[in-house]
Amino acid sequence: MLDIAKSERNKRISEGGVFKSYLTTEYGVEIETESFQYKISFYNEHTIRVHQTSHSQDCNPYSVVQSPKKISFQVEDNDNSLVITSESLDVVIDKSPILFTFLNKDGKILNQDEPGLGIQTQGEQKTIYKKLQSNERFVGLGEKTGPLDRSGNGYQNWNTDHFAYDIEADPLYASIPFYIGIHNGLSYGVFLDNSYKSHFNFGASNNRFSSFSVDSGDMDYYFFNGSVSEIIQSYTWLTGRMSLPPMWSIGYQQCRYSYYPDTEVLDVAKKFRDKDIPADVIVLDIHYMDEYKIFSWDKERFPNPDQMVDLLKEMGFEVVVICDPGIKTEGKYLPYDSGKKEDVFLKYPDGKYYEGEVWPGWCHFPDFTKEETRSWWKDMMKSYTDIGIKGFWNDMNEIATWGQMLPENIEFDFEGEGATTRKGRNIYGMQMARSAYEGASKNLDGKRPFILTRAGFAGVQRYSALWTGDNVANDEHMLLGVRMVNSLGLSGVPFSGYDVGGFAGNGQSNLFARWIQIGAFSPFFRGHSMINSHDSEPWSYGEEVEEISKNYIRLRYKLLPYIYHAFVQASESGTPVTRSLCIDYTTDDKIYAADFENQYLFGDNILVAPLASDQRYGKVYLPEGEWYEFFTDEQLAGGQEMIREYALEHLPLFIKASSIIPVYGDATQNSKNVGECLELHFYAGTDHSSTEYYEDDGVSYESSNGVFHRRLIEFAPSQKEIKIKEASGNYNSKIKKLKLVLHGFDQNELNNWKHGSIERKCYSYVQPISNFDPFEKDHRDNLKSENVFSTEIAYTNEEMVFNW
Numbered sequence: 001m002l003d004i005a006k007s008e009r010n011k012r013i014s015e016g017g018v019f020k021s022y023l024t025t026e027y028g029v030e031i032e033t034e035s036f037q038y039k040i041s042f043y044n045e046h047t048i049r050v051h052q053t054s055h056s057q058d059c060n061p062y063s064v065v066q067s068p069k070k071i072s073f074q075v076e077d078n079d080n081s082l083v084i085t086s087e088s089l090d091v092v093i094d095k096s097p098i099l100f101t102f103l104n105k106d107g108k109i110l111n112q113d114e115p116g117l118g119i120q121t122q123g124e125q126k127t128i129y130k131k132l133q134s135n136e137r138f139v140g141l142g143e144k145t146g147p148l149d150r151s152g153n154g155y156q157n158w159n160t161d162h163f164a165y166d167i168e169a170d171p172l173y174a175s176i177p178f179y180i181g182i183h184n185g186l187s188y189g190v191f192l193d194n195s196y197k198s199h200f201n202f203g204a205s206n207n208r209f210s211s212f213s214v215d216s217g218d219m220d221y222y223f224f225n226g227s228v229s230e231i232i233q234s235y236t237w238l239t240g241r242m243s244l245p246p247m248w249s250i251g252y253q254q255c256r257y258s259y260y261p262d263t264e265v266l267d268v269a270k271k272f273r274d275k276d277i278p279a280d281v282i283v284l285d286i287h288y289m290d291e292y293k294i295f296s297w298d299k300e301r302f303p304n305p306d307q308m309v310d311l312l313k314e315m316g317f318e319v320v321v322i323c324d325p326g327i328k329t330e331g332k333y334l335p336y337d338s339g340k341k342e343d344v345f346l347k348y349p350d351g352k353y354y355e356g357e358v359w360p361g362w363c364h365f366p367d368f369t370k371e372e373t374r375s376w377w378k379d380m381m382k383s384y385t386d387i388g389i390k391g392f393w394n395d396m397n398e399i400a401t402w403g404q405m406l407p408e409n410i411e412f413d414f415e416g417e418g419a420t421t422r423k424g425r426n427i428y429g430m431q432m433a434r435s436a437y438e439g440a441s442k443n444l445d446g447k448r449p450f451i452l453t454r455a456g457f458a459g460v461q462r463y464s465a466l467w468t469g470d471n472v473a474n475d476e477h478m479l480l481g482v483r484m485v486n487s488l489g490l491s492g493v494p495f496s497g498y499d500v501g502g503f504a505g506n507g508q509s510n511l512f513a514r515w516i517q518i519g520a521f522s523p524f525f526r527g528h529s530m531i532n533s534h535d536s537e538p539w540s541y542g543e544e545v546e547e548i549s550k551n552y553i554r555l556r557y558k559l560l561p562y563i564y565h566a567f568v569q570a571s572e573s574g575t576p577v578t579r580s581l582c583i584d585y586t587t588d589d590k591i592y593a594a595d596f597e598n599q600y601l602f603g604d605n606i607l608v609a610p611l612a613s614d615q616r617y618g619k620v621y622l623p624e625g626e627w628y629e630f631f632t633d634e635q636l637a638g639g640q641e642m643i644r645e646y647a648l649e650h651l652p653l654f655i656k657a658s659s660i661i662p663v664y665g666d667a668t669q670n671s672k673n674v675g676e677c678l679e680l681h682f683y684a685g686t687d688h689s690s691t692e693y694y695e696d697d698g699v700s701y702e703s704s705n706g707v708f709h710r711r712l713i714e715f716a717p718s719q720k721e722i723k724i725k726e727a728s729g730n731y732n733s734k735i736k737k738l739k740l741v742l743h744g745f746d747q748n749e750l751n752n753w754k755h756g757s758i759e760r761k762c763y764s765y766v767q768p769i770s771n772f773d774p775f776e777k778d779h780r781d782n783l784k785s786e787n788v789f790s791t792e793i794a795y796t797n798e799e800m801v802f803n804w
């Protein structure tokens with residue numbers, strides 16, 4: 001008995017197999033063992049794929065958009081190992097059993113298979129065990145709860161609808177099996193490219209290994225080396241980047257489950273205008289539909305949707321509609337009849353359509369892993385796009401059904417390759433978002449659509465923004481949302497957000513005030529709340545919170561050129577809009593501490609330190625460098641923790657010294673009304689810095705034909721020079737006036753300013769609130785700086801140079 005157990009155990013050790021032969025290919029090597037083939041291929045200098053396969057491959061066709069590239073590398077065949085050397089990365093492959101070690105060019109181990117465990121198989125499940133390095137940290141993995149540093153925790157990837165989830169719940173709606181490991185001043189990334197249910201263990205319940213497992217399919221992963229930001233660039237190069245979303249979708253979006261009838265929708269829109277609170281979008285939740293049937297309108301509540309959309313447009317609003325995938329199984333309902341005719345629905349193995357129950361009742365579900373279905377969905381979407389709707393919010397696409405037990409034997413087309421729920425479930429939401437994106441882009445004839453999704457998988461960023469589902473109105477959720485959005489940013493999804501105010505439950509007014517401040521510094525900025533819960537409009541919590549909300553929403557609009565530029569960066573390099581401090585301050589242990597892990601950079605230069613709603617004293621950590629308090633311009637040395645007092649309307653925000661922040665000081669109403677003045681704010685410092693000012697029509701793809709207005713701005717403090725380079729591109733900028741605003745500059749030095757008058761001013765990004773709570777009045781006057789200098793000149797396309 002004992003012997004059998006022992007031999008079984010021996011068999012289970014080293015199931016990576018023993019090396020038999022190898023072959024050098026154009027892109028890497030292929031190794032044969034008794035049971036497997038390993039294909040090791042370079043995708044670029046920093047990205048290498050390790051694909052263990054048996055003779056029938058089982059891969060994910062949806063996430064990776066690149067193919068292997070020829071780069072220069074050498075292979076050395078030693079007795080016990082194969083060594084692949086390239087310019088930036090070396091891989092040592094032990095032969096018996098097969099074990100991988102990845103090293104940088106200094107010979108330092110980035111990551112290695114755990115020697116005693118390596119790769120193991122249990123039934124269809126395969127697991128790779130990686131040796132836990134000293135003090136190894138793990139970040140990323142997309143929409144996951146938990147801390148920034150995930151060491152000591154384990155997670156599963158299995159897209160799941162989870163109403164009012166617990167702050168430690170796992171899994172949630174979207175799965176991105178990509179993480180970054182950090183240790184000993186080194187970093188590496190791993191993307192497990194397999195859409196079956198997968199499991200990640202970052203040293204949870206053990207001190208020996210980190211591991212990742214797939215329930216079935218090939219063990220197929222990509223290894224990246226480089227700094228954290230280089231790894232994000234490589235990962236988003238591999239899985240694709242988002243194209244620039246419409247400018248209006250970056251503005252404030254107002255949602256509610258649900259606004260109806262149409263008169264209420266119009267009233268809400270009008271209230272924004274009457275109260276002079278900028279906003280771009282009104283979102284329609286499920287009650288716009290006739291009995292929740294997608295592609296239909298409730299005839300009593302919304303008798304003339306086209307007129308309503310027109311009226312909203314006249315008021316400067318775009319409309320986003322919710323789209324659920326379930327098609328009610330009811331005759332004489334066009335999507336049902338035509339879906340059956342075109343045979344677009346998911347089926348059981350016996351060919352019968354799968355039926356599950358959701359909002360409209362019993363439904364069939366389109367198989368978005370089939371080209372014909374995506375094209376059919378595009379045609380169905382015409383009923384929206386024809387009346388001017390350009391925003392599509394894809395919900396319930398995990399797939400969520402009553403009972404929450406999607407049968408595992410449903411068959412998916414998978415572009416003709418075939419798959420069951422086990423492989424298709426994690427992919428479904430992403431392919432629904434893809435159908436919406438591709439369909440709307442075609443229908444809208446050159447106008448950018450806005451697509452939002454709840455479920456997703458690696459690569460979803462190519463099609464859609466993502467929000468973190470049904471959160472709860474409390475402080476823990478507000479801060480968790482920040483971490484999840486930061487984690488999504490680390491995992492290739494730059495356009496994400498949370499329901500500002502909290503979806504489920506009723507929050508207090510202070511909570512809403514804080515949440516809207518933080519939300520103004522989130523890539524996707526939308527207020528939303530559940531049916532029968534407290535409203536989530538900026539005016540729903542009394543006058544004081546209304547004023548705070550108005551101030552921060554306005555601030556969002558003033559910062560649009562800065563934010564839009566961050567979106568340009570995301571679309572060109574994958575750099576997220578909200579940047580966890582682990583990107584730029586990777587080796588600073590403090591930033592991972594529970595007190596500071598929620599802090600992030602919004603764009604290049606604004607540090608946000610989210611505070612819970614009733615905290616009047618905020619503990620903040622400023623990383624190395626020099627910083628400015630955003631509102632007061634107080635100069636602060638980095639590398640220090642501090643406790644500071646914050647009134648309710650004062651979100652802790654800091655600007656890096658030497659920053660350049662472009663601002664539309666006169667922005668009002670919506671993202672189209674940004675005025676004609678571009679303010680460029682310069683913060684004195686010692687480093688040279690640069691940024692770009694980028695403008696295009698914000699709605700079309702013409703920018704890819706050169707119709708943009710783009711210019712480099714350089715700030716060289718030691719040379720006492722500001723240079724605004726000549727503009728490039730064929731777009732006629734709306735800007736007529738340039739205002740330079742100088743923060744932290746020495747008045748004596750500025751006496752040498754050579755370009756007309758420069759005046760000392762008091763400046764405030766927001767209106768300090770003074771009408772409320774006399775006890776806090778002192779703080780409230782603190783939202784302004786007494787000490788900035790500014791000058792105005794005409795804006796031209798030629799190079800402009802300023803010296804002092």
Ligand code: GLC
Nearest residue numbers: 257285286322395454469470
């Ligand atoms: C889901 C969504 C939520 C929406 C509701 C009704 O719970 O996550 O945002 O309001 O469905 O459509």
